[in-house]
Amino acid sequence: LALAYETGRIKPTEELRDIVYKCTVCGNCAVACKYMNTLEPLEIIMKLREKLVNTGCGPMPQQQVYIEAVKKVNNPYNEPYEKRMDWIPDDIILNPDAKVLYFVGCTSSYRRKEMAIAAARILNAAGVSFNILQNDEFCCGSPILRIGDTTTFEEILNKNLDIIESKGVETVVFSCAGCYDTFKVDYPLSRKYEFKVKHTVELFDELIESGQLKLTNNVPITVTYHDPCHLGRNAERYEDWDGDVVQLLPLVSINVPPKPKRTG
Numbered sequence: 001l002a003l004a005y006e007t008g009r010i011k012p013t014e015e016l017r018d019i020v021y022k023c024t025v026c027g028n029c030a031v032a033c034k035y036m037n038t039l040e041p042l043e044i045i046m047k048l049r050e051k052l053v054n055t056g057c058g059p060m061p062q063q064q065v066y067i068e069a070v071k072k073v074n075n076p077y078n079e080p081y082e083k084r085m086d087w088i089p090d091d092i093i094l095n096p097d098a099k100v101l102y103f104v105g106c107t108s109s110y111r112r113k114e115m116a117i118a119a120a121r122i123l124n125a126a127g128v129s130f131n132i133l134q135n136d137e138f139c140c141g142s143p144i145l146r147i148g149d150t151t152t153f154e155e156i157l158n159k160n161l162d163i164i165e166s167k168g169v170e171t172v173v174f175s176c177a178g179c180y181d182t183f184k185v186d187y188p189l190s191r192k193y194e195f196k197v198k199h200t201v202e203l204f205d206e207l208i209e210s211g212q213l214k215l216t217n218n219v220p221i222t223v224t225y226h227d228p229c230h231l232g233r234n235a236e237r238y239e240d241w242d243g244d245v246v247q248l249l250p251l252v253s254i255n256v257p258p259k260p261k262r263t264g
Helices: 002-006 014-020 026-034 041-055 059-071 106-108 112-125 142-144 150-165 177-190 198-211 229-234 242-246
Strands: 100-103 171-176 196-197 220-226 254-257
Touching: 002 041, 014 041, 026 041, 026 171, 041 142, 059 150, 100 112, 106 112, 112 198, 142 177, 150 177, 171 177, 171 198, 177 196, 177 198, 177 229, 196 198
Parallel strands: 100 171, 171 196, 220 254
Antiparallel strands: none
């Protein structure tokens, strides 16, 4: 399909657009194809979306709505920007001079606040000195990039990197797999940076290994661990991390599905 479009055998149409945007960009096809050859179907899909946006055929109408929301209020949920910090409780300790920055992300700020609260409390419990961007945090740009609006994404990327680099931080930590993937994989394709990026899964694993984070209370429940597609495949964590942190947890009974099942 992409080859036919690239060679001019088919034209941009609503039917073509609908087919291209049905992909969830989970990356499973790219992993499967690498067992047989060096095809990169996910990259082809993303480039095709970029071309459709540039011709005015894409994105889908519903996707254009959250592009405009990000431009207007800096998040795809169209929530008021001044409420971005409403998630943080009074017991969280921040250090304005910390070299570790916790990038919260839009979803944790507005929809899944418990993720941000839990991450911040664990960092405090482990004695990790950290800060957040507060009123200087904006959308990472992942939703914009995934639908092919690379022009808007570049603007967001440069704004975020300008702000973070001005803070002099050495490590940026993410609990959102989408934000982590975007910073780790996509940002360097356009602009290099010097700070380190870590997902909380990686950081907490290191803290447990070093003894800085101690686990003492048993919780009588069974949980199933789900590897986010952004983290496990797109950010290429499978090659050097295979769930060590959940295997170390004595707190709960863990059910870890086999890798082929770990898809959204």
